[in-house]
Amino acid sequence: GLTGDGRTAVYLYNRHRSGAAALFLLNGSTPGDYLMVDDCPSYNKAVKELKLIDLRCMAHIRRKFVEALEAKRHKDYLNKVIIKIGQLYRLERYATKKHFTIEQRTELRQKYSSVVLAAIKKLLLNSGFSVLPQSSAGIAINYFLNNWNEATRFIEWGALPIDNTPDERINRPFTIGRNNWMQAGSENGARWMAILYTIITTCKLNNIDPEEYLKEVLMLLAVRPENGDVTDLLPVNWYKKKNG
Numbered sequence: 001g002l003t004g005d006g007r008t009a010v011y012l013y014n015r016h017r018s019g020a021a022a023l024f025l026l027n028g029s030t031p032g033d034y035l036m037v038d039d040c041p042s043y044n045k046a047v048k049e050l051k052l053i054d055l056r057c058m059a060h061i062r063r064k065f066v067e068a069l070e071a072k073r074h075k076d077y078l079n080k081v082i083i084k085i086g087q088l089y090r091l092e093r094y095a096t097k098k099h100f101t102i103e104q105r106t107e108l109r110q111k112y113s114s115v116v117l118a119a120i121k122k123l124l125l126n127s128g129f130s131v132l133p134q135s136s137a138g139i140a141i142n143y144f145l146n147n148w149n150e151a152t153r154f155i156e157w158g159a160l161p162i163d164n165t166p167d168e169r170i171n172r173p174f175t176i177g178r179n180n181w182m183q184a185g186s187e188n189g190a191r192w193m194a195i196l197y198t199i200i201t202t203c204k205l206n207n208i209d210p211e212e213y214l215k216e217v218l219m220l221l222a223v224r225p226e227n228g229d230v231t232d233l234l235p236v237n238w239y240k241k242k243n244g
Helices: 019-026 041-049 058-069 075-097 102-125 136-146 148-156 165-178 187-205 210-222 235-242
Strands: 034-036 053-055
Touching: 019 041, 034 041, 053 148, 058 075, 058 136, 058 148, 075 102, 075 136, 102 136, 102 148, 136 148, 187 210, 187 235, 210 235
Parallel strands: 034 053
Antiparallel strands: none
């Protein structure tokens, strides 16, 4: 079946990394919808105008502490924080293994994850050394503290993700590929690239073979009227129709 339960990935090309681009992408959202992003100012306008509730990715936060370890300073302290973050993930894995309902996961988070978070907050505020803002440890600590409310909001409701690791995983091939080119040839080429990544990534999210999908859909498109409806040929709809 669909491993992503019908999840859809969307890539949108925009020439500028502006708040207007984020607002265009998210327009149509319902006030109170949750949005997980990194600490990117481009989304501030959209979050405010559309009345969205923003979240921060715990994996992204953890990575900053792991990167700080490479500087080989304050190793014991950094390891303590990383271990505590690991405890949050162990609780999440336990809930998943036990097939917890949303309500059960909410209860687990509020009873146990909140205690771990309190211990992490204490560590962040009492590092035991002078925190230099531009040091790798300082960047990690300040990033977590500056985004504390957004990063810990997941404990309020069991349906909220602790991170966006699945999205980062499917984005990885794109990120690696991006290092192999500096330009997409033209703005039109960049738009087509975004469309192709949208299709292929949505297939991967839902365990659909992209090659099988494209082979069949391209043949079906050839006999469709130029302005005909093609919503049934979107990856998830195509899969559901094909598999009854």
